[in-house]
Amino acid sequence: xxxxxxxxxxxxxxxxxxxxxxxxxxxxxHHSVYSVWFEMGRTELLRVNxxxxxxxxxxxxxxxxxxxxIKYCQPAxxxxxxxxxTSCTNVTTCKIEHCYQLKRVCDGALLAEGSxxxxxxxxxxxxxRMPEFLYPIPACDSQGQACEKTAV
Amino acid sequence: xxxxxxxxxxxxxxxxxxxxxxxxxxxxxHHSVYSVWFEMGRTELLRVNxxxxxxxxxxxxxxxxxxxxIKYCQPAxxxxxxxxxTSCTNVTTCKIEHCYQLKRVCDGALLAEGSxxxxxxxxxxxxxRMPEFLYPIPACDSQGQACEKTAV
Amino acid sequence: xxxxxxxxxxxxxxxxxxxxxxxxxxxxxHHSVYSVWFEMGRTELLRVNxxxxxxxxxxxxxxxxxxxxIKYCQPAxxxxxxxxxTSCTNVTTCKIEHCYQLKRVCDGALLAEGSxxxxxxxxxxxxxRMPEFLYPIPACDSQGQACEKTAV
Amino acid sequence: xxxxxxxxxxxxxxxxxxxxxxxxxxxxxHHSVYSVWFEMGRTELLRVNxxxxxxxxxxxxxxxxxxxxIKYCQPAxxxxxxxxxTSCTNVTTCKIEHCYQLKRVCDGALLAEGSxxxxxxxxxxxxxRMPEFLYPIPACDSQGQACEKTAV
Numbered sequence: 321x322x323x324x325x326x327x328x329x330x331x332x333x334x335x336x337x338x339x340x341x342x343x344x345x346x347x348x349x350h351h352s353v354y355s356v357w358f359e360m361g362r363t364e365l366l367r368v369n370x371x372x373x374x375x376x377x378x379x380x381x382x383x384x385x386x387x388x389x390i391k392y393c394q395p396a397x398x399x400x401x402x403x404x405x406t407s408c409t410n411v412t413t414c415k416i417e418h419c420y421q422l423k424r425v426c427d428g429a430l431l432a433e434g435s436x437x438x439x440x441x442x443x444x445x446x447x448x449r450m451p452e453f454l455y456p457i458p459a460c461d462s463q464g465q466a467c468e469k470t471a472v
Numbered sequence: 473x474x475x476x477x478x479x480x481x482x483x484x485x486x487x488x489x490x491x492x493x494x495x496x497x498x499x500x501x502h503h504s505v506y507s508v509w510f511e512m513g514r515t516e517l518l519r520v521n522x523x524x525x526x527x528x529x530x531x532x533x534x535x536x537x538x539x540x541x542i543k544y545c546q547p548a549x550x551x552x553x554x555x556x557x558t559s560c561t562n563v564t565t566c567k568i569e570h571c572y573q574l575k576r577v578c579d580g581a582l583l584a585e586g587s588x589x590x591x592x593x594x595x596x597x598x599x600x601r602m603p604e605f606l607y608p609i610p611a612c613d614s615q616g617q618a619c620e621k622t623a624v
Numbered sequence: 625x626x627x628x629x630x631x632x633x634x635x636x637x638x639x640x641x642x643x644x645x646x647x648x649x650x651x652x653x654h655h656s657v658y659s660v661w662f663e664m665g666r667t668e669l670l671r672v673n674x675x676x677x678x679x680x681x682x683x684x685x686x687x688x689x690x691x692x693x694i695k696y697c698q699p700a701x702x703x704x705x706x707x708x709x710t711s712c713t714n715v716t717t718c719k720i721e722h723c724y725q726l727k728r729v730c731d732g733a734l735l736a737e738g739s740x741x742x743x744x745x746x747x748x749x750x751x752x753r754m755p756e757f758l759y760p761i762p763a764c765d766s767q768g769q770a771c772e773k774t775a776v
Numbered sequence: 777x778x779x780x781x782x783x784x785x786x787x788x789x790x791x792x793x794x795x796x797x798x799x800x801x802x803x804x805x806h807h808s809v810y811s812v813w814f815e816m817g818r819t820e821l822l823r824v825n826x827x828x829x830x831x832x833x834x835x836x837x838x839x840x841x842x843x844x845x846i847k848y849c850q851p852a853x854x855x856x857x858x859x860x861x862t863s864c865t866n867v868t869t870c871k872i873e874h875c876y877q878l879k880r881v882c883d884g885a886l887l888a889e890g891s892x893x894x895x896x897x898x899x900x901x902x903x904x905r906m907p908e909f910l911y912p913i914p915a916c917d918s919q920g921q922a923c924e925k926t927a928v
Contacts, residue, residue, distance in 0.1 A: 339663070341660050341663065345496070345498075388846045388848075390841075539695050541694075547749070644801070647800050648800065
């Protein structure tokens with residue numbers, strides 16, 4: 321497989337509609353589900369940059385969660401329209417940081433925000449250098465850090 | 473690792489207490505969770521026979537679901553005491569069949585019953601012969617088939 | 625909320641792309657996930673008929689799983705394009721039956737097929753009559769039963 | 777139902793054995809599962825204090841996640857023995873804070889640590905006063921804060 325020379329898009333929004341099984345008996349989406357959505361957000365942010373995460377894994381590059389923080393503001397509900405914006409806020413030789421904003425589409429209410437740090441590992445779980453093409457180009461930097469101030 | 477010469481126990485019961493995240497907004501355990509519990513039942517049935525499923529995988533023996541049927545009788549609820557009985561009902565050269573009964577401990581009510589067929593594969597996903605030691609000894613056969621009549 | 629006079633579409637296909645968290649260490653989608661997808665299939669089949677399942681629940685009509693059968697043919701893999709076709713095969717005064725076919729888009733391979741029976745309950749869990757508008761119109765009947773022959 | 781006059785135990789450890797479905801194709805437990813385990817830890821910490829969370833809900837007291845942070849140190853693996861220690865670190869009129877340490881039993885290795893803040897709500901989702909009996913007795917305070925220094 322081929323990877324692009326450079327990622328050029330630092331922020332990307334996807335639509336999410338909570339599944340029935342993602343709710344709990346409290347009548348809202350269970351808090352553990354948000355990190356699953358954040359992962360989907362990262363996957364699609366890679367994809368709009370021309371990278372399928374499964375191709376990264378096939379090339380021996382694994383991202384694993386090192387730190388995750390989520391601030392829950394309002395509950396997400398079954399089947400409502402949500403928009404998750406995922407932004408890459410920092411890339412170093414062995415870590416990549418993202419921030420997330422989850423909003424309800426109908427009224428723009430902020431439901432949750434979060435941030436995460438991923439480590440870059442090989443198949444055996446050893447820390448490896450982040451692939452060159454994942455470093456953002458300088459011009460995109462400022463854009464990607466748009467939500468850093470509000471990140472939890 | 474070492475495996476026993478022969479499995480000798482064909483039926484085994486485990487206790488289950490539904491987790492909060494396993495419920496849905498209907499106020500009961502989501503129907504997709506039962507197959508997770510059945511898998512736990514099979515794992516513990518192996519374990520009482522001296523076999524850890526992870527050792528089987530390390531030895532290159534993978535069980536994959538080929539067919540699953542579940543009949544839901546009454547809903548399971550958060551945090552209540554349940555008992556799941558898993559019985560091995562048939563073993564052939566490449567398949568292993570189980571049946572399941574899930575009961576509420578407090579009153580013995582039958583909440584669900586099910587049956588499944590697993591195929592035995594190698595790491596590449598090719599069908600392989602069932603390991604000899606997984607064949608039940610003849611004496612146990614009748615016992616294991618106890619719930620076959622009631623299996624869905 | 626308002627419901628249509630009658631459902632008119634008996635079969636509907638949706639696209640599914642397995643999430644990373646839906647895989648297991650066997651390298652394929654865990655077998656418990658298929659029933660989650662089937663539920664999504666039923667939800668979207670309702671929606672193309674002008675019915676949101678959440679509106680049914682708000683109107684005091686709950687569908688609960690009474691019987692589920694799945695035949696697993698080939699494993700589904702992370703991030704590949706799948707198509708799930710959900711068909712309503714029978715509606716009676718208190719039950720509704722569906723069948724499912726899950727195919728890989730790239731080559732049309734059949735990954736799984738299944739069938740289910742849902743009961744219609746009120747908020748307290750008592751069996752109630754199926755709403756009139758969920759009965760298929762006679763003309764659609766033949767169409768809906770297209771996959772019944774192949775249903776597991 | 778009856779609740780105790782006062783919680784007296786601020787820290788409690790439970791055993792966890794990762795389920796097969798909790799792993800992902802990376803060969804380790806998916807990062808979203810840890811928050812499910814933390815919830816189990818809180819439930820059992822309540823239970824050793826004589827409180828079933830389901831009784832709290834029946835009494836109209838709901839805890840919802842307001843903030844969650846997890847630091848992942850080493851991966852958890854299928855079927856290995858883990859120990860999760862959950863400590864209550866702070867209780868205010870409307871919030872309760874916990875910290876968590878997840879260790880591998882065989883060698884005591886720290887796999888993850890975390891902290892969370894729960895809000896106390898009524899059935900309609902309005903913030904309510906924390907029940908009196910959930911405030912720790914002064915003597916227990918110091919004990920409960922044992923892991924606060926190491927909390928993420």
